[in-house]
Amino acid sequence: MNILYLAWKNVIKNPLNLLMSVILFGLGVGLISFLLLFNSQLKEKFDKNLADIDLVVGAKGSPLQMILCSMYHIDNPTGNIPIKNAAPLLREPHPLIKQAVPLSLGDSYKSYRIVGTNHEILGLYGATVAEGDLWKNDFEVTLGHTVAQESGLKLGDKFVSSHGFADDADLAHDHAAFVVKGILAPTGSVIDQLILTNTASIWLVHEHHGEENEGAATHEEDHHHHDHGEDHIHDNSNADLLAHPEQEITSVLIRYRNKTNFQALNFGRNINENTEMQAASPAIEINRLYSMIGLGTDAIRNLAILIAIVSALSIFISLYKGLRERRYELALMRVMGAHRSGLFALVILEGLILAGIGFAVGSLVSHLGMNWAAGFLKQDFRYSFTGWKWLHEEWYILGASLVLGLIASLLPAIQAARTDINKTLSEK
Amino acid sequence: MITTKDLKYTYKGGPQLVFPDISCRASDILLILGNSGVGKTTLLHLLGGILTTHEGSVNIEGTNICTLGDTALDAFRGKNIGIVFQQNHFIDSLTVLENVMIAQKLAGNRVSAQEALAMLEKLNIGHKSKKSIRDLSQGEKQRVAIARALINKPKLILADEPTSALDDQNCQEVLLLLEDQAKAAGSALVVVTHDSRLKEKISNKVILVS
Numbered sequence: 001m002n003i004l005y006l007a008w009k010n011v012i013k014n015p016l017n018l019l020m021s022v023i024l025f026g027l028g029v030g031l032i033s034f035l036l037l038f039n040s041q042l043k044e045k046f047d048k049n050l051a052d053i054d055l056v057v058g059a060k061g062s063p064l065q066m067i068l069c070s071m072y073h074i075d076n077p078t079g080n081i082p083i084k085n086a087a088p089l090l091r092e093p094h095p096l097i098k099q100a101v102p103l104s105l106g107d108s109y110k111s112y113r114i115v116g117t118n119h120e121i122l123g124l125y126g127a128t129v130a131e132g133d134l135w136k137n138d139f140e141v142t143l144g145h146t147v148a149q150e151s152g153l154k155l156g157d158k159f160v161s162s163h164g165f166a167d168d169a170d171l172a173h174d175h176a177a178f179v180v181k182g183i184l185a186p187t188g189s190v191i192d193q194l195i196l197t198n199t200a201s202i203w204l205v206h207e208h209h210g211e212e213n214e215g216a217a218t219h220e221e222d223h224h225h226h227d228h229g230e231d232h233i234h235d236n237s238n239a240d241l242l243a244h245p246e247q248e249i250t251s252v253l254i255r256y257r258n259k260t261n262f263q264a265l266n267f268g269r270n271i272n273e274n275t276e277m278q279a280a281s282p283a284i285e286i287n288r289l290y291s292m293i294g295l296g297t298d299a300i301r302n303l304a305i306l307i308a309i310v311s312a313l314s315i316f317i318s319l320y321k322g323l324r325e326r327r328y329e330l331a332l333m334r335v336m337g338a339h340r341s342g343l344f345a346l347v348i349l350e351g352l353i354l355a356g357i358g359f360a361v362g363s364l365v366s367h368l369g370m371n372w373a374a375g376f377l378k379q380d381f382r383y384s385f386t387g388w389k390w391l392h393e394e395w396y397i398l399g400a401s402l403v404l405g406l407i408a409s410l411l412p413a414i415q416a417a418r419t420d421i422n423k424t425l426s427e428k
Numbered sequence: 429m430i431t432t433k434d435l436k437y438t439y440k441g442g443p444q445l446v447f448p449d450i451s452c453r454a455s456d457i458l459l460i461l462g463n464s465g466v467g468k469t470t471l472l473h474l475l476g477g478i479l480t481t482h483e484g485s486v487n488i489e490g491t492n493i494c495t496l497g498d499t500a501l502d503a504f505r506g507k508n509i510g511i512v513f514q515q516n517h518f519i520d521s522l523t524v525l526e527n528v529m530i531a532q533k534l535a536g537n538r539v540s541a542q543e544a545l546a547m548l549e550k551l552n553i554g555h556k557s558k559k560s561i562r563d564l565s566q567g568e569k570q571r572v573a574i575a576r577a578l579i580n581k582p583k584l585i586l587a588d589e590p591t592s593a594l595d596d597q598n599c600q601e602v603l604l605l606l607e608d609q610a611k612a613a614g615s616a617l618v619v620v621t622h623d624s625r626l627k628e629k630i631s632n633k634v635i636l637v638s
Contacts, residue, residue: 001526001529001530001532001533001539002533006519006521006522006530009521009522009526010521012521013520013521328517329517329519329520331517332517332518332519333519333530333534335476335478335505335506335511336506336530336531336534336535336576337502337503337505337506337507337531337534337535337536338502338506339498339499339502339503340498340502342534421478422473422478422479425473425478425513426469426473
């Protein structure tokens with residue numbers, strides 16, 4: 001028997017009041033906490049996948065789309081660029097470029113993207129081979145960790161790709177069967193969700209595709225068949241790509257030798273102004289994306305704060321209203337020896353308990369909701385989110401909740417402490 | 429043991445109430461009789477330190493409670509005075525037993541469920557100890573209120589119209605209970621009432637007139 005027990009009993013005596021306060025408070029806390037969880041994990045994923053890449057060069061279009069496509073693999077390409085146009089970037093050594101990794105996109109397997117590239121992409125994301133080997137010849141692939149886990153593909157397994165991102169049998173390229181040569185160790189970055197192969201495999205898949213759909217370009221197709229027959233580009237080097245100037249790739253990921261070099265700073269703009277390609281800086285585009293998402297989350301956060309204030313008001317009203325009904329109780333407690341400070345503390349505790357329960361419920365709901373949403377997000381973004389993560393910001397939300405509970409109960413508590421026992425007990 | 433001297437109280441804008449000096453020794457009973465409106469409840473509140481703005485003095489076991497500050501008075505009241513009110517109020521969210529235990533807690537005494545239950549059993553209400561206060565009849569509530577007033581073995585027990593709502597049989601029973609328990613605890617018992625049935629039963633009495 002102590003004051004906390006009494007406060008608790010008083011709180012649960014009125015289940016309807018309790019329910020209303022907790023639902024409102026929980027809603028406010030839940031929304032804020034959910035936004036926090038979502039934003040922090042999204043930012044973490046985006047930041048991790050920046051991979052120290054300074055510039056992405058691809059076909060003209062939306063720079064943000066190009067970044068989302070080439071770096072985060074959550075959007076479609078803006079188009080392709082002919083190798084002859086990209087040749088200045090790929091030719092080594094380059095005075096400004098330390099590393100240029102070509103990407104060829106367009107196919108996927110079970111909605112995991114197949115990327116035609118060279119072995120240098122592993123270095124960008126710090127990936128290592130866990131099982132088997134890297135791809136070497138046409139139609140050999142190395143799987144990212146998540147792809148291997150989720151698809152169940154093992155070393156030596158064969159599979160057929162489909163066009164685009166869709167997991168649709170109608171779009172399957174049935175001529176080309178890829179064979180799994182290796183599996184990468186997990187990195188926590190986007191490479192876990194990619195199927196890596198050489199650039200030529202992507203070309204070959206699409207030539208077959210092209211033959212089926214556009215019989216017109218026969219002459220060119222023949223030319224390519226000839227090339228691949230001689231297996232020219234199996235060692236995946238950029239020099240090999242340069243030998244096929246008429247072929248296309250989707251984009252090039254670039255790391256500068258020196259990020260602060262004056263020429264490097266103007267490099268992207270030169271490409272945009274003087275070529276048929278576009279260049280974009282991932283950091284700038286992602287910040288632009290944050291600020292766009294930020295507008296939406298700001299609105300939701302303000303709404304959540306409004307709900308939290310209304311819920312504090314509901315706690316205030318329920319305590320204040322309860323005070324009238326409980327004035328005999330409070331006077332009685334004074335008669336039995338409780339001090340004014342005791343009554344003050346009792347009402348404050350009740351407010352804190354209400355806020356505490358509200359926080360607990362809201363927090364639980366937001367974590368459960370995040371875990372539930374993680375399923376959708378995985379489908380839409382192919383990024384894994386989790387609800388079972390406690391952010392240190394959530395301690396601030398707890399603190400703010402308790403402060404709100406304290407403020408809401410302050411006036412009722414003062415009123416309780418001022419109870420005039422003679423007057424109250426003389427009322428009939 | 430309680431004594432008062434020159435006790436006067438003036439209601440704001442009302443008449444001044446002048447009370448006769450009273451005195452009640454440990455284990456004794458004092459009956460304060462009077463019709464409605466003569467200030468019985470006011471006197472009881474003055475004796476219990478519930479009302480403090482007055483002239484004169486109230487002495488309980490050698491302490492003039494009129495000189496105590498707010499907080500000291502709360503503590504003194506909790507430890508030394510048990511009050512049975514005319515309308516018995518309880519803490520609704522607590523059980524019968526817990527309502528007795530909270531009196532121990534608020535008085536700053538050791539909280540013992542065992543002692544509280546023993547007190548309820550003495551008043552023949554032990555079997556309702558786990559019940560909510562709301563499930564009790566008026567007579568049962570009265571017993572719980574007495575148990576609560578007695579649990580801390582106070583030096584002074586004040587009872588405001590403890591019998592006026594009860595029939596003859598219950599009136600007799602409650603009075604006996606109060607008498608027995610006050611004697612057992614060595615407390616002074618002051619009963620304030622207009623219930624003339626008690627007149628014959630208690631010899632030591634003061635009659636208030638307006």
